[in-house]
Amino acid sequence: MATILPRAPLRPIPGRGLGALILLLGSPLLPQPIPGTALWAQPAVDSGEADRLLDATAAHYRDIRSLCAQFRQQLEVVVLGRVVRSRGELCQEQPAYFSMAFSDPQGDRVVADGEWLWLYYPSTDERQVLRTPMDRGLGRFDFAREFLDGASERYRASLVGREAVGEDTQAGPGATVETVVLELEPRTSAPFVHARLWIDPERLLLVRVRTEEPNGSVRTVELSDIRLNPEIDPEIFRFVPPDGADVITRGP
Numbered sequence: 001m002a003t004i005l006p007r008a009p010l011r012p013i014p015g016r017g018l019g020a021l022i023l024l025l026g027s028p029l030l031p032q033p034i035p036g037t038a039l040w041a042q043p044a045v046d047s048g049e050a051d052r053l054l055d056a057t058a059a060h061y062r063d064i065r066s067l068c069a070q071f072r073q074q075l076e077v078v079v080l081g082r083v084v085r086s087r088g089e090l091c092q093e094q095p096a097y098f099s100m101a102f103s104d105p106q107g108d109r110v111v112a113d114g115e116w117l118w119l120y121y122p123s124t125d126e127r128q129v130l131r132t133p134m135d136r137g138l139g140r141f142d143f144a145r146e147f148l149d150g151a152s153e154r155y156r157a158s159l160v161g162r163e164a165v166g167e168d169t170q171a172g173p174g175a176t177v178e179t180v181v182l183e184l185e186p187r188t189s190a191p192f193v194h195a196r197l198w199i200d201p202e203r204l205l206l207v208r209v210r211t212e213e214p215n216g217s218v219r220t221v222e223l224s225d226i227r228l229n230p231e232i233d234p235e236i237f238r239f240v241p242p243d244g245a246d247v248i249t250r251g252p
Helices: 018-025 047-062 134-140 143-148
Strands: 066-077 082-093 097-104 106-113 116-120 128-133 155-165 177-186 194-200 205-212 218-228 246-249
Touching: 047 143, 047 155, 047 177, 047 205, 082 106, 128 134, 143 205, 155 194, 177 205
Parallel strands: 128 246
Antiparallel strands: 066 082, 066 218, 082 097, 097 106, 106 116, 116 128, 155 177, 177 194, 194 205, 205 218
């Protein structure tokens, strides 16, 4: 049986300060948003069409056994006036396996092994590992689970418009993906106050997700080179804490 460690204080991060700590923890509570900084001013319309697209996309994801993609992430920490960027490869496999292997910062990892969600950021502290029970921590990384499962009951969805984003690697260098943009407002408690989804309506795939968190921070994740049902080495979903690292368990 795993030993539940006490909530030990996190070590200071040399040269990074609070901005890196926010990224490490997925933005802990901070003061409320600064007026005028929200990204949700564009009016949203046509909730019926939005619900139909969400339902169709959710049905498609239920048939996907595994998925890998390149990701780019940007975290705007409004209260600190900082922007933190990262990139790497994301893979997931049903029912409960997930991996984010960062190429920038090199060596950082997020791994869900079916029981625990592991977060290891050697770029900030190579001696510290965080882990959270799967049912408490995976949602903010698994977009299909967070935004598509039971979407009609959990969110008020509106169709905002269309936008060409990212790079469609299947169509060739420089090609963009034509997406439909949806805005989601949670009906119940959620880790964010607003979300926008950029969905490729041809392939019914999420290619960009942007969330505004209660503290005002804005996180944007964009996916490219999306590969459906690849064969994935099981070792990708295995994490062993480095020798000498402190493993801190958060949650029950």
